[in-house]
Amino acid sequence: MQFSPLIKELIDAFKILPGVGPKSAQRMAFHLLERNRQGALQLSHVLHNAMEHVKHCEQCRTFCENKLCEICANPKRQENQTLCIVESPQDMLAVEQTSEFKGRYFVLMGHLSPIDGIGPAEIGLEQLSQILENDDITEVILATNPTVEGEATAHYIAQMCKTQTIKASRIAHGVPVGGELEFIDGNTLTHAFNGRRDI
């Protein structure tokens, strides 16, 4: 005996979700069938809608369902001559939540990773090049992740800025505020020492 065909299909379909194995997928399927069919129908509807209508902002490449995202559609933000480069929409939200940065964004939707076939074209660097050439940008802040790929990507874009004589800066890496030195990894500590400033 096995579960009925529709239930098997449902369990299999859940397995495409990150972090969901056979057991969780089964739990999800039965939970919805038993207790929340209304919620499940809503999830089905929203899922379909999002996949059909969410595309990329034509200017910054973040996900949104309109031509321009909220920030690119805001004239005040667009007057600002600073452009912040991040890897993902989640990173963009994290920067926004500090309320520190008032400029524009460019979202790579990834990072350079030649081994996975992800080159400059895949992360929108042609589009970025056009922006640097045509728009009135005076500083590019490189806020890619402090990983090998993120650093390589930042370096590549810094070179692009150089050829256009636009200032490029990298966000600081070091000990997180509130972090305790003894629990910080050596790599971060090295960054913290190299990035030291006079007080």
Place this chain on the structure above:
Amino acid sequence: MQFSPLIKELIDAFKILPGVGPKSAQRMAFHLLERNRQGALQLSHVLHNAMEHVKHCEQCRTFCENKLCEICANPKRQENQTLCIVESPQDMLAVEQTSEFKGRYFVLMGHLSPIDGIGPAEIGLEQLSQILENDDITEVILATNPTVEGEATAHYIAQMCKTQTIKASRIAHGVPVGGELEFIDGNTLTHAFNGRRDI
């Protein structure tokens, strides 16, 4: 700034899944948008289909999309005069996977839990009563879980069988095969001692 309305809706919709909090829901939404829109559309479709078409087997109450489930539709299984009572379709599958039991099932889809308003009617005991009265059942095997509610439910059904003079038996509880005594909880060990047999 926040994510665009459709993305927010999608993240919220994922939170109905068991074990999925805000962070996982966000990861699921972006994973599908970035990497698997086809799979997401398929999930949406299957989810809708399952919620609309999966109902209960008219005889044993397990989930299925037809009038009768695979087992209830099998004449050989229906000739057998033994009826196994389980709490869920997953428990039914677990018993089936041992290939030991050749009889019929009745799936309670829960257990008695007066505190949650779950009484005999909610777990189909009226329907079970009809089966015990009309069908040719000679033994009822109570395979509810060894929890307080599962035991109470087993006890209640055993009484129903008694009034119909049908034999009722409870599956054995004890040390799992391959289990090590030192890691078994005291309750299970008590069951194992009380259920000891001569060898």
